[in-house]
Amino acid sequence: MLPPPLEMVRQLVATPSVSSPDDRFDQSNRGVIDLVAEWAAELGFAVRIEALPGDPDKANLVATLGEGDDGLVLSGHTDTVPYNPERWTDDPFVLTEREGRLHGLGTADMKGFFAAALHAIARFEPGQLRGPITLLGTADEESTMGGARALAEKGERLGRYAIIGEPTGLQPIRKHKGVFYVQVTVGGKAGHASHPALGVNAIDGQQLVLAALQSWRDTIGERYRDDDFEVPTPTLNFGRITGGDSPNRICDECQLSLDIRLLPGMERSAVVAELRDVVANALDRGPWTFDVSAIGGHADAFGGPSDAEFSSTVETLCGCSAKAAMFGTEAPFLAELGLQTLVLGAGDIAVAHQPDEYVTMAAIERATDVYASLIQRFCIESP
Numbered sequence: 001m002l003p004p005p006l007e008m009v010r011q012l013v014a015t016p017s018v019s020s021p022d023d024r025f026d027q028s029n030r031g032v033i034d035l036v037a038e039w040a041a042e043l044g045f046a047v048r049i050e051a052l053p054g055d056p057d058k059a060n061l062v063a064t065l066g067e068g069d070d071g072l073v074l075s076g077h078t079d080t081v082p083y084n085p086e087r088w089t090d091d092p093f094v095l096t097e098r099e100g101r102l103h104g105l106g107t108a109d110m111k112g113f114f115a116a117a118l119h120a121i122a123r124f125e126p127g128q129l130r131g132p133i134t135l136l137g138t139a140d141e142e143s144t145m146g147g148a149r150a151l152a153e154k155g156e157r158l159g160r161y162a163i164i165g166e167p168t169g170l171q172p173i174r175k176h177k178g179v180f181y182v183q184v185t186v187g188g189k190a191g192h193a194s195h196p197a198l199g200v201n202a203i204d205g206q207q208l209v210l211a212a213l214q215s216w217r218d219t220i221g222e223r224y225r226d227d228d229f230e231v232p233t234p235t236l237n238f239g240r241i242t243g244g245d246s247p248n249r250i251c252d253e254c255q256l257s258l259d260i261r262l263l264p265g266m267e268r269s270a271v272v273a274e275l276r277d278v279v280a281n282a283l284d285r286g287p288w289t290f291d292v293s294a295i296g297g298h299a300d301a302f303g304g305p306s307d308a309e310f311s312s313t314v315e316t317l318c319g320c321s322a323k324a325a326m327f328g329t330e331a332p333f334l335a336e337l338g339l340q341t342l343v344l345g346a347g348d349i350a351v352a353h354q355p356d357e358y359v360t361m362a363a364i365e366r367a368t369d370v371y372a373s374l375i376q377r378f379c380i381e382s383p
């Protein structure tokens, strides 16, 4: 017997699984994987726990019930973002119910998903399934997307359709932008401020780069547009600039960090190459050196499923049309595996990554109903 949904969420929240590029905060997700694996095994799933390449503390769960190629994948990430305990009303690892809201780190994003998915599956007998159900629990979505990336690189066929249960207020999401970070370093030569000709000022070079990137930003905004998005163009944000050490020295190095968000269909490598050309042209006649490099991980844009019937079935079930989201997910990796993918889950993305994050029990119950209807439709009626 599965524990009741509330008890599942309580246990999952009580099991820390923070992932972060910063080693001070990064934790293993094995505790969460083991809990979900145990519950899936109870329902008769064949369970595999796959450590990420080179990182035994991080693992994906691949659990399958039933046989065949054309089943339904229900997918969630098992990690959470780091947290600021002093800004939480209660302990983020103790599920706390207030005014019908279940507060705790990862309740909406997205430990509540596993309770909804497992209880949806529990409504059926394994013998009823004509197509398999695969439950995925991934590692490191919030940091490197290493879990989903490992699954995509392995290339195993997992099914035909996939639902990622990120918090969408149970409105299906069929596309989102991609994001990556770039650092532009301009190099010069230090010298005494009183004698400009003895040095090369990197800040002078960087401001030429900034002006060129500002006008490049305008041109890509004219070339690419998708009105499904609230912000219909690609974006380029100057997020951080550092350089120099003292007013009386010529600055010898200046770094600019950018956040670039791409529309579905835009190629990251092509955009980086174009950006490099813009920087090279801006510094063309000067004495500066420069370097353009990607920093941190990246998330690709997601252009949505091609199977119109899948989308319309999900839209009908949810009573609303699929939308474009501002946040990124693991969907591009599942799409790479040939899965027709939509994002759909309980809870509000606006409370995710925040102190006092919550989901309501009513939302988890509605998600359970929707997932059960999808299993009925895609694994029982017409796999």
Ligand SMILES: [Zn+2]
Pocket: 077, 109, 110, 141, 166, 167
């Ligand atoms: Zn999430």
